[in-house]
Every structure is written in C-alpha cells, then in structure tokens.
Amino acid sequence: MKNVMPLLLLCLALAACKTNPFTGKKTLNFYGNSQIFPMAFAQYDQFLEENTVLEDTEEARKVARVGRRIAAAAERWLDANGYPGYLKEYQWDYNLVKDSTVNAWCMPGGKIVFYSGIMPICQNETGMAVVMGHEVAHALADHGAQRMSAGTLQQIGAVGVGVAVNDPEKRNAFLQAYGLGTTLGGMLPFSRSHETEADRIGLQIMAIAGYNPDEAAELWKRMKAQGGQAPPEFLSTHPSNDTRIANLTAWAPAAKEEARKFGVTTFE
Template sequence: MKTLFHSFPAVLKRGLVVLGVLAAGACAYNETLGRNQLLFVSQGQMAQLASSAWTDLKKQEPTTSDPKYLNRVNRVAPKIIRAAGENPAEWEVEVFKSDQINAFALPGGKIGIYTGILDLMDNDSQIAAVLGHEVAHVKFNHSGERYSQTAAAQTALSAGGALVGDSQVGTTALQALGLGAQYGVLLPFSRKHELEADKFGLRYMARAGYDMDEAVRFWQKMSAQKNGAPPEFMSTHPSDATRIAQLKREIQLIRSGS
C-alpha cells in the first residue's frame, strides 16, 4: 500500500526531505517538556533579536503610571518570576495603556501586559495565571522554537521553488507544501506552546502561593468576551474548551503531587 508521502509529487517530497534534514540537525531533547525542540537559535540570540523590537514597542505604545495597574502587576510579577527559578531583577515588565485584552512575552525576560486585560482580572491570582503563562513562554524558548520552525518551512519552500520553476505541477506542489507548512506544522506547534505555557504557568503560580482555580475562572471569563473564533485547527491558540479542560486536569495533577 502506498503511504501518503509516496503519493506526493516528487518536488514536494524533496521539500519535505530538506525540512526533515534541517529538523534532525537542530533537535534537542528538553527533559522538562518531555519532547524534542527544534532550535536553530539560542535564547541569547533570540534575546538580541527581541531587544530592538521591545525598545521600539515602548516608543510606539503608551505605558501607564497609574498605581491602580502598576501596584497590582509589581506585586505579582516578582513572585511568579522567582517561582520559575529566575531573577526578577533581570526581567522587565511593562503595563501598556490600551483597551487590548492581551499580554505577551519576548525573549530576554520582557513581558508586556495591557490595561484592558487587567481590567478583566478580579484578583492577584488571575494576574499570576497570565504572568506565569508568559514567563513559561520565555523560560522554554518558545519564540526560538517558533522562529526555527518558520525558517525550516521557508527553506523547504525555497528548495521546492528552485526545483520546479513555473510549471503548473510545481505550483500545485508548492501550494500543497505551503498549506502543509501553515496548518500541518507551524500552527499545531503554536497551540502546543500555548498549552505548555498554561501547564507550567500553573506550577509557577502554585509555588508562589496563588489560587490555581482562578486560572480556570479567568479563562472562562475570557471565553465569554469572544464573539467567535476560528476553528481550532486554523488557530495559533487552542480553543477555550481545550485550554480550560487541560487547566482542570493539571490542577488535579499538581494537587495530587504528580
């Protein structure tokens, strides 16, 4: 019986082989995560890449000096960072004045959180849930892994383009590889990163003494804010139902000592 790989056009197979060779050369096993990570760049290299972006962002986006927000974040952030085994003095956390319901992390210990999402948070434990999630992204170099996945997919696409020229078969093959790179490789890993950040963020907030159940309550509240979302297989984030179900499982495991 033919496998799916054998039924692909030859150029597509070559592109996939290129991608496989790249991946094999840059995979490292992460014992904490329990899986291999594809990493062409180190955390230090990613921090250098992120540094200028962070500087530009702070120039373009207004920050707030309102103690209503700063006191809450400054009270929680150092505890979460220490719980992750990091030094708060080496991290920078900014509160951006915006109605965006969002937070993000950049390599090199940079965290941005918006007043819009803080307005939704009922207590410090909910802040800890989001900050723990962002610290985990940085801790496990998810940005570096994402960068490496994108580079590998682009290299495979370039290899395919060089081989096929302008033929219709080649165009179809490239479209198929592009679709595979978008929905079959990159986005699922992004969802994996989000769920890993949730998992370890819970552990950080538990070590810091916060109520893990508030993470579930917060994401339930976030879910209620949405007017609709793309299907999970086409999203960089897990569905709210998937995320909440995993949080509940992880809380049980942590409390049982697993």
C-alpha cells in the same frame, strides 16, 4: 537537488535540538539566547517608546509584584530540577501599557507587557498570575525561537519544492498545496501545542508562587464570556476556550501537588 533537500532538512533538525527543562523533550531550535535576546530587548524598548506606559499606579505595581513572584517561582523550580543558572541571561522587566486590547506577552529574555484591556478579566492578582505564568512559560520553553526555527524549515522546504518542479504552472500549484499543508498540518498544530504547553507550565509556576491554580479555569471562563466569533480550533493558533478550560481544570490538582514539594500548602 531533490535528494539533497530532505537530507539537508534532516541534518538541520538533528543539529538544532534543545531540551525543554519542563518536559524533558528535545525541541527544534536553531537560535541561541545570544541571538534572540538582543533582538527581543531592542523590540521591547521600541515598543515602550511608542506606547503609553502606565507607571506609579496600583495596577502597574501589581503587575510588577506578580511578575517578580512568578520569576522567582520559575527559578526555584529550575534550580531544584537540575537547571541552575538557566535564567542568568534573563533581564526581567514588567510594564503595564494603556491599550484596550485584551492581551499580554513575554518576550524571550523576560520582557513582559500587560495591556490595560486585560486587567478587568484578570480581576485580581491571582488572575494576573494565570496570565503572567502562561506568558513567562512561553519564554522559559523557548517557544519564540522554536517558531522561528519551524518557519525557517518551512521556507527551506518551499525552496526545495520550487527547485524540484520545473513547470511554472505545476510549481505554483505545488507551492500553494505545500503552503496550505504545512500550515494546517504543521505550523498551526505546532502553535497550539505551544499554547497548551504554556498553560500547563504556567499553572505549575503560579502554584509554586503561591497563587491558586484553580482560578486559571475561571479566568478562561471569563475570557470565553467576552464573546466574539472564534475560528474552528484546527484553523487557529490557539486551543479553543473550552479545551483550555477543561485542561486547566484537570491539571490544577497536579500543579498544587508540585507546589507542595516546595513547601507551598496554601494558595491565594
């Protein structure tokens, strides 16, 4: 069993690779759209039933308007780069929910929610495009499925440790060490890499949609000004605000250059 488990993990990883269209890299993904999307759509519908959706307001209309532009820009990029039909199973939907939490998200398959608490930080449609581009990028790059796949591997590895160590006390110690090691050395860096990737992809998409990518760093400066005690970056699922601000500032010129390939030369 000790020899079989590493081989099993390797076989699973090799058999479950999918190409990220934005980076060209192979990514770990055990789950196809046909598995993920129905679950995501059902959870989304349940969330809307349990929360107050703000409809027929100017801010709600802005969320939908920005969302449509971001989705169209993503499709333009994918079609132009050899991925026609990549979004055919997506069912785009954009909603603003009454909640003071500073948050927004996009489920696999294009189901998007903005919380009213993030709107003052967005300030305008360009700020909303920063957030929308980032959240949509998570969905486009299959980050949700990748996190589920990584979690599956982590659980399989834990089973392997449990089987390999016979002594109960040693097994508990090994499992604790395994859990800490795989979280700090694997899952958290994995999550931070997804956030960084979504920042970069989102910047590109918002620029193609005609929004000014220079404003992304400004939004994160406003986010930083909200204060609050953040954990050290190595203990967090997200890069620090300072890291994000520096990255977004450095990447903005390249995002504009990419947008120019699509005839976009002015940004709002």
